[in-house]
Every structure is written in C-alpha cells, then in structure tokens.
Amino acid sequence: MKVGDFISVRDLEKNDIDFLLDKAEATEKKMAEGCSELDGKVVATLFFEPSTRTRLSFQTAAQRLGAKVIDFGSTSGTSMVKGETFTDTIKIVDGYADLLVIRHSVEGAARYAAKVAEHPVINAGDGGNQHPTQMMLDLYTIRKLKKKIDGLNVCLVGDLKYGRVMRSLMYGLAMYKANVTLISPKGLEMDVEAVKEVKQKFNAEIIETNEMNLRDADVLYVCRIQKERFTDVYEAERVQKEFRVTKEQIDGCKKDMVILHPLPKIDEIDLAIDKSPHAKYFEQAKNGVPVRMAIISELLKKK
Amino acid sequence: MPLSVEKIEDGSVIDHITAGHGLHVLAILKIDEKYAGRVALVMNVPSKTMGKKDIVKIEGKIIDEKTADKIAVIAPHATLNIIKKGEVTSKNQVEMPSKLVGVFKCPNPKCVTTTEKIETDFEVEKRSENPNMRCAYCERTFTPEELRE
Ligand SMILES: [Zn+2]
Numbered sequence A: 001m002k003v004g005d006f007i008s009v010r011d012l013e014k015n016d017i018d019f020l021l022d023k024a025e026a027t028e029k030k031m032a033e034g035c036s037e038l039d040g041k042v043v044a045t046l047f048f049e050p051s052t053r054t055r056l057s058f059q060t061a062a063q064r065l066g067a068k069v070i071d072f073g074s075t076s077g078t079s080m081v082k083g084e085t086f087t088d089t090i091k092i093v094d095g096y097a098d099l100l101v102i103r104h105s106v107e108g109a110a111r112y113a114a115k116v117a118e119h120p121v122i123n124a125g126d127g128g129n130q131h132p133t134q135m136m137l138d139l140y141t142i143r144k145l146k147k148k149i150d151g152l153n154v155c156l157v158g159d160l161k162y163g164r165v166m167r168s169l170m171y172g173l174a175m176y177k178a179n180v181t182l183i184s185p186k187g188l189e190m191d192v193e194a195v196k197e198v199k200q201k202f203n204a205e206i207i208e209t210n211e212m213n214l215r216d217a218d219v220l221y222v223c224r225i226q227k228e229r230f231t232d233v234y235e236a237e238r239v240q241k242e243f244r245v246t247k248e249q250i251d252g253c254k255k256d257m258v259i260l261h262p263l264p265k266i267d268e269i270d271l272a273i274d275k276s277p278h279a280k281y282f283e284q285a286k287n288g289v290p291v292r293m294a295i296i297s298e299l300l301k302k303k
Numbered sequence B: 001m002p003l004s005v006e007k008i009e010d011g012s013v014i015d016h017i018t019a020g021h022g023l024h025v026l027a028i029l030k031i032d033e034k035y036a037g038r039v040a041l042v043m044n045v046p047s048k049t050m051g052k053k054d055i056v057k058i059e060g061k062i063i064d065e066k067t068a069d070k071i072a073v074i075a076p077h078a079t080l081n082i083i084k085k086g087e088v089t090s091k092n093q094v095e096m097p098s099k100l101v102g103v104f105k106c107p108n109p110k111c112v113t114t115t116e117k118i119e120t121d122f123e124v125e126k127r128s129e130n131p132n133m134r135c136a137y138c139e140r141t142f143t144p145e146e147l148r149e
Helices: A014-029 A052-064 A086-096 A109-116 A132-146 A164-175 A192-202 A233-242 A281-302 B022-028 B065-074
Strands: A042-047 A068-071 A099-104 A121-126 A153-157 A179-183 A206-209 A219-222 A258-260 B011-018 B039-047 B051-059 B079-084 B087-093 B099-101 B121-125 B132-135
Touching: A014 A132, A014 A164, A014 A281, A042 A052, A042 A086, A052 A068, A052 A099, A052 A121, A052 A281, A086 A099, A086 A109, A099 A109, A099 A281, A109 A121, A121 A132, A121 A281, A132 A164, A132 A219, A132 A258, A132 A281, A153 A164, A164 A179, A164 A192, A192 A206, A258 A281, B011 B022, B011 B065, B022 B039, B022 B051, B022 B065, B065 B099
Parallel strands: A042 A068, A042 A099, A099 A121, A153 A179, A153 A219, A179 A206, A219 A258
Antiparallel strands: B011 B051, B011 B079, B039 B051, B079 B087, B099 B121, B121 B132
C-alpha cells in the first residue's frame, strides 16, 4: 500500500483496496487463533465526537492484534480537549501512541492530524466528508457475500445528500465497475459533483431515480432518512414510509438479494426483515473488525 | 470611437480578462478607494480572440506569483504586462496552477482550515473548460466564483 495514513477513498487505488480486502479475509480466517503481531504497540482512539459503535470496532481490532488501546476515557475524561487546541492534542497523543484513530465533526480534521502527527493516522469519520474504513468493510461484505463486486446491481437507498457513507460507497463501487442505482426521495439526491466525478474517473454508469424499484438488485444498501431534513412533518413521514424496506417492498426481489445498512438503524427496515435470509447488516458490522485489523496492521508495518 | 486610457510609467497591465471580471481582478489586487496610484478599468472592449474583454491598468503595483495564480482562476486567458519606465518589460499569459496553496479561503465553514487557521490547499481539477477547485482537507469542490473573496 502506498499511503502511510488512511484518510480518504480518494487516496486509494484499486490495487490497495484489493490488497487490503485479501488481507482482511486472511485475518478473519485465523482470528480465533489469537494474534500477538502488535504486542507492545499502543493505539489511540481519539473520538472528539461520540460514536460508540465505531470506537468499539477499532478498539476490538487493535486488541485482537495484540496492541494496547488508549482513549479519552468513558466519563468526561475529555478535559484534555477543553481549552487545548486540536493541534496540541494530536501532538501530545502522537508522543504516546504508535497509531492514531481520529473521529471529528470538523471536515478535514484527520487529514490535518496526519500532517501534524508522525505516526500513522486513520480517519474514523470527519464530519460530512469521509469514513474510509466504513467503505472498506462495505466492499468487504459485498465481496464476501457475492464473491465479486464488478457487474453487481447495487441499489443505494435513502438520504444520499447528507450521507458520507453513501458517497464513499458509490465511489468504491464505481471503481469496481458495479452497476449503481441511486434511489432517494426528491431533494435528498446525491451531490451532482460527486456523481460527475465517478462517471468521469471510472467511466461508471450511475442510474438516479426517486422510485423504489428493487427488482434487479443484488445488493440493497439502506441508510436512514432523518426527519430533520424536512420542514414539513407530514412530508417527512410520507417519505420515510415510502422508502422504508418492508416485506412487501422486497416481494419479487432476487432470492439471493442481500440487504446492508451501516447501523444504527431506527425503523427504516421493518423488524420482520431482520429474520429474513436477506438481512446481512449484523454480519456487515462484524466484518468491521477484520477489515480494521488489516488496515491497522498494514499501516504499522510501514513504520 | 475607441476609449483612450493614458499610458502608465511603472506598474502592471492585465489584458484579456474575461469580460465582466475586471472588477473581480481589482478585488483580488485589493484595489479600493484608498489606493493612491492611478488605476484604469476598461470593460467590454471588443477583442478579436475573445469577443469582449476587460482590461485593468495599475500604476505602482507589480503582480507577484500568488496573485497571478488568483487571477488565473478568475480570468484564465489574462495576460500580464509589467511596465517599467514606460516600457513593457515582460508579457506573460497567466497559467492555471495545479495547486493553490494559501491563496483562497475555503468557503466551507465546517472545514478544518477555517477552524484551525491553517494554510489552505486546493487542487485544481481541470476536467473541463471550467475547472473545479478541490479543498485538500474537506475535499469539497468549488467553482472559481465560489472561491472569490
Ligand atoms: Zn475545505
């Protein structure tokens, strides 16, 4: 892998992703055996913005590699952050740890931290911009379930305007020549520039629609539509209902169609679906660990 | 009848500015009512190559590279003439740089370059006639119009 930090999908080439997906697969296979590869190393998970699920996933990954984990602590142990500049916090923790995982609401925070820190930095989400390890685990899950990514019909459903997960995933899927269909309510369509970029970069075919037509989908990737995006409460409820995944919605879909979701989900997927063979989102969340292990291991190998 | 503007002794002449952008070039050069030297702005002059163009003449100001990069973003066909003692000493077409470091502010209020006061860095994406500038930090793209202060 060429990059020394893991900040954005735009830094990655297909070879890098292939390599990491293969590595994650090998890692997953021998995960039960235990691993002491990073014995003596310290990984810092700096979550300036709370996200328990992502933090736990990174911490599990680091510990399964044999590394020790430090963070701000569970109670208001973020006194270090108060009144201290972001730059100073990064410099100090860079002096303690061998690798920094950073989540921040400010866009570009991880890129900046990577410039300040000497140790490798992983972006665990920077505002509305990037969340590259999520895209990696999404691609990993699709490849694992479908044995390939290219040529698959993938429908991205929900709020495509504000979700960084969907934007990054579209980028990754386009890179792999999957057939991407963007399905969103009117007004929550994917950013025009983002679509233009992948069309030009990867010569990708992207279909954009406001209709819930899932008939040909091999993969259905759902994300939440927040009520706050609408000024009209009635309209919000109507849209949430229309784009909700129910048994009726997926009636007539391909038998082996899989449903993914970045989690946490509220009610955008009917609870009855959880038990269906289509639902793969819990497995998807689980895949975050071997994928993040592969990334952490690879970045620490360089130094 | 052609408009006549007197020649300047020492300073810069920026010719072939995309029509309508002469005022923006003045803004980039930070020319306002407090500027003491002679300044001329000619707008919508007929041009063989461009149809219409704007011209800016400023006495007492030599344009540096960073400023030239800024002008290139607003007016990609502009030519820069440096005048010394009434003679044109150099004549260059501005060039669209591939990177703009510390030149424009990022318009995204959630960008780390606005919260941390660090030097901005834009990558110029020349995918079409109208280039986009992508912030190296927040990764959003902006049109030249959006970057203008
Ligand atoms: Zn920015």
